[in-house]
Amino acid sequence: MMAREHQARKRFGQHFLHDSQIIERLMSTINPQSGDLIVEIGPGQGALTFPLLKRLGYLEAIEIDRDLVAYLMGICAAKGDLRLHNTDALAFNFHTIARKNQLLRVVGNLPYNISTPLLFHLFTQIEIIKDLHFMLQREVVMRMAAKPGNKNYGRLSVMTQFYCEVEPLFIVKPGAFIPPPKVDSMIVRLKPHHSPLAPDIPxxxxxxxxxxxxxxxxxxxxxxxxxxxxxxxxxxxxxxxxxxxxxxxxxxxxxxxxxxxxxxxxxx
Missing domain, CATH: 1.10.8.100 (rRNA adenine dimethylase, C-terminal domain)
Structure with missing residues (x-):
């Protein structure tokens, strides 16, 4: 069910996922298990929120748009326990939802305009994260995964690979979203290194x-x-x-x- 009256807001970089095949593929990729502590960044109109909540019964989510918060809380009331934080993910302290001896799994369709700073924000809290599954601009994923000598290799490549193994998964075409973005998107899996590569380096x-x-x-x-x-x-x-x-x-x-x-x- 979509919040049809809600217009995507450019200032929040909103592009709402609606393609059921992509949603199913994403769910299969994330593979949520009973008892997982998952936090969704930018649930939007609930394309991933609904199936995650149905599978898990409990979900944490961060949404900056107050109108979408009201919609999601209403529509999810009978679907499970949705803990929705109406705030900016760039300022969110993920330690506040972490549990002792249980790492967070982070998922989301990230707005293109904040993807890099949000990744850096998450890297500073990487010790409480088990894995991350994100939909990002394809170009951003290519930069994250690039190796030395590649034209895409840069600051984002070095910083991402310092913290995580980067696994580009599959492309998502613009038609999977409303409104369609002007570029291809891509799903990426990030798995934090079991041991820090250089724990002495802040x-x-x-x-x-x-x-x-x-x-x-x-x-x-x-x-x-x-x-x-x-x-x-x-x-x-x-x-x-x-x-x-x-x-x-x-x-x-x-x-x-x-x-x-x-x-x-x-x-x-």
């Missing part, structure tokens, strides 16, 4: 080094990191300072960040 530090490197991606690494890490230090770390940032691997960015942190960083 999110803020790696983000700062990688952001500066890719802020001038056409320049050499030595030039793009000028003022942060000098050419001699880059060479000493076994990294070619004349390479461009998109050639540098995650492991090499971790080495650069560890060096930078060792230089008496008191502001992180």
């Amino acid at each position: 999110h803020k530090a790696l983000s700062q080094v990688v952001s500066q490197a890719f802020s001038q991606r056409r320049k050499t690494l030595a030039n793009s990191l000028k003022g942060l890490i000098d050419l001699v230090a880059i060479k000493a770390l076994g990294i070619d300072p004349q390479q461009r940032p998109e050639i540098i691997s995650l492991e090499q960015y971790l080495r650069l960040t560890q060096y930078w942190l060792a230089q008496d960083r008191n502001d992180l």
